Amino acid sequence: MPNSGSRISALRELLQARFPQSSRAAAEVCPTGIEQVDAAAGGVPQAALTEVVCRSPSCGSQLLLGQMLCQVRARGGRMALIDADDRFDPSFWPPPALASLVWVRCSAPEQAVPAADVLARDANFACVAMDLRDTALPVLRRVPPTAWYRLQRAVEQSAAALIVLTSFPLIPSARLRLDLTQSHSLTAQAEERSALCTSLPVLLQRQRLAAAG
């Protein structure tokens, strides 16, 4: 009896043969400048959710955010950062990049998802990031799963890339899930930040393809 994996593959081939017009196509992506992400997925998908799971301390999530900020700015775009626990420190990033950032300092973590729902619909943002790394588990459990699908629909309209930083896999509608698992050592403090960003160790956990438009 064939195993389930081969049956799914056979079913996919059958569906693609019967409905070629509905075959999934590669979505537009926003390059991150991080070698492992760009090589594996081309970047973070636009008009979709990307979940970055930060499984260990000092794993480089701020480097990823800062790198995205510089990439977005270099392309003349804007980025919004919804900081659920008020962790971002602007003094570590160059002022020309900060000019393109709208920083939302939530006074309570519960404000983060509603704020993302507003900003994700705004076509002025090329990227919207939401930092939920330190948000308490009871707060995250109160977010209904439908809220993530709602956010997915919101960015589909605005074509923004929505990046959510979490400490454990949380978002069912994420098209791309990246894992940051390695803690950096103190020697990283002596390295150039651009080099740290470029070589950030990232694992690709999930990549769903977008439906053909």
Add this chain to the structure above:
Amino acid sequence: MFGVLFIDEFALQAVLRLEHGSDDQPIALLENDARRSPLIAACTPAAAAAGVQLGVTVPQALARCPTLAVRAPNSAAEQEAQATLLAAAFALSPAIEATAPGIITAALGGLPEDRREPALRTALESLAAAGLRVSGGLAPTPLLALYAARAVAGGLSGGGARGDHALHLGIAPGYSQARFQCIRDGRAFLSPLPLAAADPSPALAAIVADWGIHTLGEFAALPKADILHRLGAEGLALWERCAGETTRPLNLATPAQEFSAAFESEHPMETLEPLLFLLRRLVDRLALDLQNAALAARELQLLLTLEDESMHTHAIRLPQPTHQPDILFRALVTYLEHVRTVAAVVALALAIEPTRIPQRQEGLFDSALRDPHGFSESLARTAALTGPDRVGTPEVADTHRPDSFHLATPPEVLGDLGALRADHALQPGMALRRYRPPIPATVELLGRTPAFVWAGTVRGRVGALLGPWYGSGDWWQTDRRWEREDWDVELENGGLYRLFRTPGGWFLDGEYD
């Protein structure tokens, strides 16, 4: 050529257009006098269908239609309706006369002949969208144009003349359709109209009726000299009106110089819906005034008067001047969605600070906002969630004091980014995820250096460290003076942290990430 915009039952329409959902309700308007028992002066088709007649008392009307709602005339509503009519007329022509309440005459001689009807049609459609059921007349004289408009509004049988035609516009159910009529042959149009259409005095109407004359055509067929001889100047004026010979210069009105509107509601508004409905009407009219004056709104000033006689005021600065009614209204909705007043709203006033429409060419490498008004609205809605001082673009202060920054309004245009790559490349090390406020820590020292750290959920033996770095500042201000000793520590169980010591003890400043 002249065009006339005419509102039938002007006082009733003026009141009803500011009431949400009143289109198909039985509503009657009282006469505007101080009698003890005022009579019904006008009513909606739904009320008329229920048997309400004009000139009856309120109890009589209620006996026929128990669900009848009765309204008093509202001069503010009439002024607003007249201003809306005037604004729509100024989009037709600069030569406009406010002939009477609900009647505007426009000289359309400056428009090419083939553009007159489309222009009038556009004006009627915009007025229909503003809640006014208006009829229009297009004719060689102002009086003839008025008769044409009144004929189509009142359903008088004036059509049928060769070359004349009427256009039907979609309108709310229950009312006769608003339309306009273009008159080319005045005599043919006037001839079948009843004599009442020419507004004879009651005495004159009685005399002429005794003669067996009932239409304008029959009266105009009488010899002009005999009419003057028998009925005097009043009769001559009536004859000239019946013959369609009366013309006159227009008494020109001036366009709006101030862009403000106010309205006092008969009923206190406790929810947002009726307030927004009312505001939409005012915004549409003011936007039309701005467009006619080739200006744009820079700031909206809203004043709400509450039932407890207190006031709520707010000014909304627009990110870019505009005269688009949708954008102006959206800015008000975004603000009002998050406003809670202590009492119901009884009156509102909206004033617009005008400015010239900006003309600007962007730089080749500048990147402007795709939708400035949408951006402003998103920020306002986010600020309503988090607090107004919690949203913005960070600007780092020129000081060594840690965590010194302020949030500025995001720039509309992002300038050159030449320094971006160089700045980014030169920054060393990882960035900090800062704990606000810093977490108090217990630190075990080995000599003068940290060896073990306990700070909330962060705890562990220090595997490697860098430091100390000493910093201090603002020594001249006792309340702002700071002094600290910073350490970068790597814990053996993972994680890079910044630790600092002040005279008040040890704290965990943040996680390098």
